[in-house]
Amino acid sequence: MTERIPILKIGRFLLVSIQVELDDELALALQDDLTQAISRHRARGVLIDISSLEIVDSFIGRVIGNIAAMSRVLDAQTVLVGMRPAVAITLVELGVELAGVQTALDVDRGLAMLGRLVLAADGELGDVRPAI
Amino acid sequence: MSEETSMIGSILHEDGQGLLEDWLDQLERVGMRRQELIEEGELRQQCRDVLALLREAIPPETSREELRSFDATSSLEARELLDEISHQRVRVGVPPRENALFVFTLKRPLFRRLFHAVEGDAEELIEEIWTANHVVDQLGLLVIESYQRSREGVISRQQEELLELSTPVVRLWDGIVAMPLIGTLDSSRTQVVMETLLEKIVETGADTAILDITGVSTVDTLVAQHLLKTVAAARLMGADCIISGIRPQIAQTIVQLGLDLSSVTTKATLADAFGFALARRRGRNEASEAADELDMDL
Numbered sequence: 001m002t003e004r005i006p007i008l009k010i011g012r013f014l015l016v017s018i019q020v021e022l023d024d025e026l027a028l029a030l031q032d033d034l035t036q037a038i039s040r041h042r043a044r045g046v047l048i049d050i051s052s053l054e055i056v057d058s059f060i061g062r063v064i065g066n067i068a069a070m071s072r073v074l075d076a077q078t079v080l081v082g083m084r085p086a087v088a089i090t091l092v093e094l095g096v097e098l099a100g101v102q103t104a105l106d107v108d109r110g111l112a113m114l115g116r117l118v119l120a121a122d123g124e125l126g127d128v129r130p131a132i
Numbered sequence: 133m134s135e136e137t138s139m140i141g142s143i144l145h146e147d148g149q150g151l152l153e154d155w156l157d158q159l160e161r162v163g164m165r166r167q168e169l170i171e172e173g174e175l176r177q178q179c180r181d182v183l184a185l186l187r188e189a190i191p192p193e194t195s196r197e198e199l200r201s202f203d204a205t206s207s208l209e210a211r212e213l214l215d216e217i218s219h220q221r222v223r224v225g226v227p228p229r230e231n232a233l234f235v236f237t238l239k240r241p242l243f244r245r246l247f248h249a250v251e252g253d254a255e256e257l258i259e260e261i262w263t264a265n266h267v268v269d270q271l272g273l274l275v276i277e278s279y280q281r282s283r284e285g286v287i288s289r290q291q292e293e294l295l296e297l298s299t300p301v302v303r304l305w306d307g308i309v310a311m312p313l314i315g316t317l318d319s320s321r322t323q324v325v326m327e328t329l330l331e332k333i334v335e336t337g338a339d340t341a342i343l344d345i346t347g348v349s350t351v352d353t354l355v356a357q358h359l360l361k362t363v364a365a366a367r368l369m370g371a372d373c374i375i376s377g378i379r380p381q382i383a384q385t386i387v388q389l390g391l392d393l394s395s396v397t398t399k400a401t402l403a404d405a406f407g408f409a410l411a412r413r414r415g416r417n418e419a420s421e422a423a424d425e426l427d428m429d430l
Contacts, residue, residue: 081370084334085365088365088366103368105333105337105338105370
């Protein structure tokens with residue numbers, strides 16, 4: 001069986017902590033698993049922690065951007081947390097600015113941000129769906 | 133003694149002490165035996181070390197031919213010794229002229245001894261002096277090289293320190309850092325600015341960084357692009373970047389160059405940027421509390 005990135009459910013959010021080097025195949029598998037998980041759990045937010053990643057190339061960058069866009073279609077907000085300075089510099093030099101992705105410094109702030117984003121997305125109505 | 137054998141070797145080995153005393157006298161005559169920079173004992177020790185080094189390199193029966201190909205730079209001990217002497221002199225501030233004179237003053241005592249040794253044979257004397265001159269000059273060149281190297285070491289160390297000093301990151305508030313930039317920004321410095329700021333964001337866990345460019349006199353396309361990259365990289369890491377203190381002149385340049393700063397928050401002064409950061413922080417905290425409450429309700 002091939003390697004898989006674990007997806008953890010915390011309340012209304014999903015937490016993905018990438019602890020291994022992400023190759024193209026694994027990234028695409030993650031994209032597949034994550035969209036499935038969002039729809040299965042009716043998740044409102046996705047937190048992707050990449051603090052262990054030392055290398056992020058333009059392809060992985062694009063996959064992350066795609067994941068964020070797909071989540072939005074499925075009514076879940078995405079926050080990317082813990083990017084290292086060297087990775088940030090490389091991505092900017094490559095011209096990958098991940099314009100549609102929200103970012104935060106660490107998991108803690110990322111969760112707080114997800115809460116705010118969900119609140120803002122629901123507007124005055126509040127979450128109309130029952131709790132999971 | 134064959135014609136080929138130089139007398140320099142035997143002088144060095146047989147009359148070392150006399151040579152040392154004469155050398156020190158000569159140093160005094162040119163005004164280099166100054167107590168305030170180098171102590172008497174230390175100077176004597178340095179002279180003694182150099183003579184010992186020469187004795188090591190030149191055995192008593194060395195031929196003139198060998199001496200003329202004497203190359204001080206090839207000897208590791210010679211380099212180390214003279215490096216150390218020069219280094220010490222750079223530290224106490226001996227001018228380069230005196231540093232070179234230190235070795236060249238050896239010529240006079242050495243030549244005088246050669247004069248006595250050849251006993252009136254003018255041609256022989258010229259040959260000997262020419263050889264001795266070469267040996268001392270070699271040492272002199274080495275001293276100058278070492279001196280130069282020491283000075284260059286000092287300069288490059290200062291450059292590094294200056295680079296570090298010129299990019300300070302100050303913490304203004306919990307979660308807010310500022311980097312005031314002063315002077316001219318070139319590409320190597322903007323690189324340091326970018327790296328330092330991003331490192332500090334991780335270190336302090338700040339989610340807002342203010343880049344204050346009040347003290348920057350000119351901004352060209354390259355520098356502006358680099359500032360934009362810094363802002364983009366900080367955003368990728370999860371921190372917001374605000375640029376403050378853009379001078380009217382620079383604002384004109386930026387627009388005339390056709391640079392798009394619409395994705396960047398800019399404020400007139402550092403104070404404005406700080407106020408904005410605090411207000412946004414407050415707003416965010418309130419929103420988070422509201423989100424938490426909603427969580428509890430569900």
